[in-house]
Amino acid sequence: xxxxxxxxxxxxxxxxxxxxxxxxxxxxxxxxxxxxxxxxxxxxxxxxxxxxxxxxxxxxxxxxxxxxxxxxxxxxxxxxxxxxxxxxxxxxxxxxxxxxxxxxxxxxxxxxxxxxxxxxxxxxxxxxxxxxxxxxxxxxxxxxxxxxxxxxxxxxxxxxxxxxxxxxxxxxxxxxxxxxxxxxxxxxxxxxxxxxxxxxxxxxxxxxxxxxxxxxxxxxxxxxxxxxxxxxxxxxxxxxxxxxxxxxxxxxxxxxxxxxxxxxxxxxxxxxxxxxxxxxxxxxxxxxxxxxxxxxxxxxxxxxxxxxxxxxxx
Numbered sequence: 001x002x003x004x005x006x007x008x009x010x011x012x013x014x015x016x017x018x019x020x021x022x023x024x025x026x027x028x029x030x031x032x033x034x035x036x037x038x039x040x041x042x043x044x045x046x047x048x049x050x051x052x053x054x055x056x057x058x059x060x061x062x063x064x065x066x067x068x069x070x071x072x073x074x075x076x077x078x079x080x081x082x083x084x085x086x087x088x089x090x091x092x093x094x095x096x097x098x099x100x101x102x103x104x105x106x107x108x109x110x111x112x113x114x115x116x117x118x119x120x121x122x123x124x125x126x127x128x129x130x131x132x133x134x135x136x137x138x139x140x141x142x143x144x145x146x147x148x149x150x151x152x153x154x155x156x157x158x159x160x161x162x163x164x165x166x167x168x169x170x171x172x173x174x175x176x177x178x179x180x181x182x183x184x185x186x187x188x189x190x191x192x193x194x195x196x197x198x199x200x201x202x203x204x205x206x207x208x209x210x211x212x213x214x215x216x217x218x219x220x221x222x223x224x225x226x227x228x229x230x231x232x233x234x235x236x237x238x239x240x241x242x243x244x245x246x247x248x249x250x251x252x253x254x255x256x257x258x259x260x261x262x263x264x265x266x267x268x269x270x271x272x273x274x275x276x277x278x279x280x281x282x283x284x285x286x287x288x289x290x291x292x293x294x295x296x297x298x299x300x301x302x303x304x305x306x307x308x309x310x311x312x313x314x
Contacts, residue, residue: 017042017106024105025145032140033101040102044089048074051092052085059092063134064234064241065195066127067188083110087128091135104139107132115152123189126156130195133203147210150203153196154213162189164218187231190222194242201249212253215246236291247282 020040028035044051052074060068066084068077077085090103111129114120129149136146157163166182197213204212219242227239 017109020102020105024108025140028140036101036105037098040098042102042106043099044093044103045096045099046093048078048085048089051089052077054092054094055088059094059135061234062237063131064232064238065130065134065191065198067191067232067234081124081127083114084124084128084131086110087131091131091138094135094138097138101139104132108145111149111152121156121159123160123162123192126153126160126192126196127188129153129156130192130199133199146203146207150200150210154200157193157196160189162193163216165221185222187226187229187235190226191235191238193219193222194226194238198242198245201245205248205252212249215249237294237297240290240294243286247286 019042020036020038022038024038025032025035056068060066074085077088086103087107090100090107093100093103107128111125115125129152133146133149133153136149140146161182162185166185197215197219200210200213201215204210223239223242226235230236
């Protein structure tokens, strides 16, 4: 599927969705913090360059699934990925939470319009949704939008085809005489796929709101390729986050089997103690291979804490 830009560069966000309407999140719990004040302006209260600097220096270091090119300016990002830039401005407004929550209305409105009405699919849209989810704890963890966004991210991975190795579908090979060969996977696509699984897994384990997504051999391949390429410093953090979350995911799956076992009773299973020993061995192995510069890695004060179970990797 074509990776189109989420928003034409000429789109003027200031002319659309200027204030928060009364119907925004009207079915959420009455005291929910995501209910931005009606009539509140959705404009940022700080300069674009300041907000981009906050994102790059304070926030992105702890959330390695969406990476910006080094040295990119606010003007360049606004021109090339306007919707992603709008989301970055929102998540970087951590010093003005009222404005931050008001801006989220414009973003949710755009996602609904472009994805559900216009059927738009793009890597930019996926990256934007991942950023919204990464800082969702500043808005709400009570109503269904977090689950909706998580499912949309998973759906985008499938629609864009980045959840599997690049290749032609069988029907395309059979029906098209000279089909266009698929492009090689980019590291940005690999990071986004990892981010979609990671966010889904965190939500499933922390809130029991969604089903745990399958950790496929292709996801593992993407993790290894990012580790080998080591394009950005944050890629090593991504690798470690994926590995420890994968272990947490496997432990949770064992617990779920014990709680709701639908396996055939005639097929014997190893005792739980056997699994625990294997998990302890895997944890010890993980701790031993964590790079030295990440062993005491702690979250900064504005990191996406809602999606992290601990303050340290180990």
